[in-house]
Amino acid sequence: xxxxxxxxxxxxxxxxxxxxxxxxxxxxxxxxxxxxxxxxxxxxxxxxxxxxxxxxxxxxxxxxxxxxxxxxxxxxxxxxxxxxxxxxxxxxxxxxxxxxxxxxxxxxxxxxx
Amino acid sequence: xxxxxxxxxxxxxxxxxxxxxxxxxxxxxxxxxxxxxxxxxxxxxxxxxxxxxxxxxxxxxxxxxxxxxxxxxxxxxxxxxxxxxxxxxxxxxxxxxxxxxxxxxxxxxxxxxxxxxx
Numbered sequence: 001x002x003x004x005x006x007x008x009x010x011x012x013x014x015x016x017x018x019x020x021x022x023x024x025x026x027x028x029x030x031x032x033x034x035x036x037x038x039x040x041x042x043x044x045x046x047x048x049x050x051x052x053x054x055x056x057x058x059x060x061x062x063x064x065x066x067x068x069x070x071x072x073x074x075x076x077x078x079x080x081x082x083x084x085x086x087x088x089x090x091x092x093x094x095x096x097x098x099x100x101x102x103x104x105x106x107x108x109x110x111x112x113x
Numbered sequence: 114x115x116x117x118x119x120x121x122x123x124x125x126x127x128x129x130x131x132x133x134x135x136x137x138x139x140x141x142x143x144x145x146x147x148x149x150x151x152x153x154x155x156x157x158x159x160x161x162x163x164x165x166x167x168x169x170x171x172x173x174x175x176x177x178x179x180x181x182x183x184x185x186x187x188x189x190x191x192x193x194x195x196x197x198x199x200x201x202x203x204x205x206x207x208x209x210x211x212x213x214x215x216x217x218x219x220x221x222x223x224x225x226x227x228x229x230x231x
Contacts, residue, residue, distance in 0.1 A: 032218060044157075044206070044222040086156065090218055099210075099218045100147065105156045 002027050006087055006104035013077050014112050021072040021107045023061075023087030031089035033063055033070040034101065038084040047072075047085070057081070077111045084108050116140055117209050119223030126197055127231055134192045134226045136207030142187035144211035147220060148180070151204040163190050187211070197230045204228075 003026040013019050025031065033050040048056045050063040050070060061072045070087060087104040116139040126132050136146055145164050149157040161182050163169040169182035179201075181193040190209075194201050204227050208220035 034219075043224045044208075046219050046221075049219065100159055100162055101220060102159070103157045 002031075002089070002091065002102050004087055004089055004102055004104040006085075006107050008107045009105065010108050010110070012110045012112060015079055016076050019074050019077040019081070019109065019111075021085050021087075021109065023070045023072065023104060025068050025070065025087070025089045027068075027089050027091060029091060031091045032099070033061070034088045034090060035059070035061055035070075035072050036086045036088055036103075038086070040083070044086070077109075079111045079113055082109055082111045115221045117143075117207065117221045117223040119207050119226055121226060122224060123227045123229075125229045125231065128198050129196055131193055131195045132197055132228060134194075134205055134207070134228075136190045136192070136209065136223050138188045138209045138211070138221070141209075142211055143190070143209035144187065145209065146184055146190035147208045148182060148190075148192050149206045149208070151206060151225070153204075157206060160192075194228065197228070199230045202228055202230045 005024045007022050035047040036044050037047040038044045059072055059074045061070050063070050084106050086106045088101040090099045090101045118137045118139050120135045124132055147162050148160045150160050151157045159172050160175045161169045161171045163182050163184035165184050165187050171177045179195055184190040204225050206225040208222045210220045
């Protein structure tokens with residue numbers, strides 16, 4: 001079964017500190033990995049995807065196929081980074097016609113001043 | 114670009130009535146739309162995937178007769194909760210992807226609809 005694990009429900013850091021949000025997945029085949037973010041009172045939005053290898057708002061995520069992990073990192077957290085973060089692998093469905101996301105339970109990041 | 118509008122944002126209804134939720138892609142054509150359900154303090158659970166002009170594909174455990182999905186055009190999908198009961202109270206979220214100019218496989222989310230069944 002496809003599974004994604006975000007072990008930390010809550011993560012609290014101080015401004016300027018490094019932050020790492022963990023994500024491990026168990027998937028058949030080669031999923032595409034995404035991080036989605038939900039700021040307070042806003043809708044879910046894409047933060048980054050592993051295939052594009054870009055850094056968004058200072059966040060990066062490295063896909064480690066050996067450890068089946070896709071941890072999200074930022075060297076210096078900012079208060080505006082406080083949000084709910086979801087790791088979401090995507091895979092083609094059995095019919096081969098659609099990609100679908102499986103969301104982890106999310107990690108609520110709080111960056112304290 | 115890539116805006117998804119969901120309506121209504123909040124609906125309260127009596128037990129036994131049906132409720133329709135709309136999901137529209139405002140500035141792109143959504144070949145595929147997804148419907149999720151989110152319980153308080155829990156993650157999003159995919160309910161179904163719908164492609165324009167064809168029947169929706171429901172996830173295991175989701176009653177298709179209970180949650181009717183229609184994707185009649187490239188910009189509109191609707192979810193109808195039929196004969197709603199209090200246990201159907203939840204936050205329902207739609208997302209869409211598609212459009213020639215949009216990156217593949219990225220989903221754009223609506224703001225969600227909070228359904229409260231009395």
